[in-house]
Amino acid sequence: MSVPTIDFGASGTREAGGGLDPAIPRRIEWGVLDATARAVALRRPTQATGAETAKGVARIIEEVRNRGDAALRDLTRDLDGVSLEALEVGAAEFDAAESLLDDGVRTAIDEAAGRIEAFHRAGQLQPYAVDTAPGVTCERILRPIRRVGLYVPAGSAPLPSTALMLGIPASLAGCREIVMCTPPRRDGRADPAVLYAARRCGVTRVFKVGGAQAIAAMAFGTGSVPACDKLFGPGNAWVTEAKAQVAAVEAGPGIDMPAGPSEVLVIADAGANPAFVAADLLSQAEHGPDSQVVLVSDDAGLVDAVRVQLDAQLAQLPRADIARRALTASRLVRVATLDEAFELSNGYAPEHLILALRDPRRWLPKVQVAGSVFLGDWSPEALGDYCSGTNHVLPTAGAARFCSGVSVASFQVAITVQEASRSGVATIGPCAMTLAEAEGLGAHRQAVALRVQAAGAGA
Secondary structure (H helix, E strand, O other): OOOOOOOOOEOOOOOOOOOOOOOOEOEEEHHHOOHHHHHHHOOOHHHHHHHHHHHHHHHHHHHHHHHHHHHHHHHHHHHHOOOOOOOEOOHHHHHHHHHHOOHHHHHHHHHHHHHHHHHHHHOOOOOEEEEEEOOEEEEEEEEEOOEEEEEOOOOOOOOHHHHHHHHHHHHHHOOOEEEEEOOOOOOOOOOHHHHHHHHHOOOOEEEOOOHHHHHHHHHHOOOOOOOOOEEEOOOOHHHHHHHHHHHOOOOOOEEOOOOOOOEEEEEEOOOOOHHHHHHHHHHHHOOOOOOEEEEEEOOHHHHHHHHHHHHHHHOOOOOHHHHHHHHOOOEEEEOOOHHHHHHHHHHHOOOEEEEEOOOHHHHHHHOOOOOEEEEOOOOOHHHHHHOOOOOOOOOOOOHHHOOOOOOHHHHEEEEEEEEEOHHHHHHHHHHHHHHHHHOOOHHHHHHHHHHHHHHHHHO
């Protein structure tokens, strides 16, 4: 069934009297839309290009699986414009990276790493054991995933913060081998800040490979890049699609979550600061042209004031062209009540949710679905991107409905253990025998019955 075409976007021309950039979305009145129009209004931009992207990703994965390192070099040359001999970063490049960074950047990375580590260390899962019956002990123990692959984007903007967000919990989990892939710069080197952040986390195996080809390499292995048990990290639509495809292959790796183009939804009331709200929207729009930002408010005046601020701030951004393209698929929505705003948000399932509200914590119980929540006027989403301590690798494209952001637990597997004594099997064995018989599984019943009989004879 085709999706109806409904114009929710920018005006396309300069507005009379206002002079707003044509990329600035118009205000949408939620109450006049039917269910179909509402679904179309909140459709992610990547959903429209999914089939085309999927075919391109499949070709890249097949190429890497068939040709290994040779394919990685060819794809890096063709897509990144860089010819590489050695794909792995050597010790000399690591050392040079640290010397290339100014003191302020190194200090900021170290400071952010400290807070990220403190938050993730406090949230680690703990093993536990419980006696479920006399003589029966059940446990849950934790083990690190043996080899993990981390993807750190560095296309239009290198992200050393992502190296911290992935490397720190992987290290805390105790993963024995941590592999990282990040795209090379035009000079053939990895971004120095990414390398410094990686080393700060104890990650020493870094490969200069980006995009879908990096995901394929870490999934299936090449001559240089080892195959990993689970892959982590955000990326564009191609990276996200590659993660989904490799995870679907028999014996393929696990993945953390769909963590694709960035998105934010802001719920704002009449008392919100329009400049703050506009800045928050633009901070996500500048990630990439396929990002999506949404403002939802019960106050038309606030929405219109944000539009003016978007126009003023957009003109000053170094990445204005990228943000402008993202804004064409973004939405500014007026609802009747804040309750309706939360209903919309929970249905959308945003990666980031900002509550620009008076007494925002009072509204927090209304949040049922979101990757990460930012409370109040003084909590910009950008703090979470860098240094508040929470993780910025979060579910996108509505995946917050069923999964959470990266944590130490993401890098671990939980194994259950049970031990029954002679008296224990005699106590709970009849329960198992009855259930096995009810299910028609005679061997199950026999495995328990033999022990129950032996336990009784021994007594």
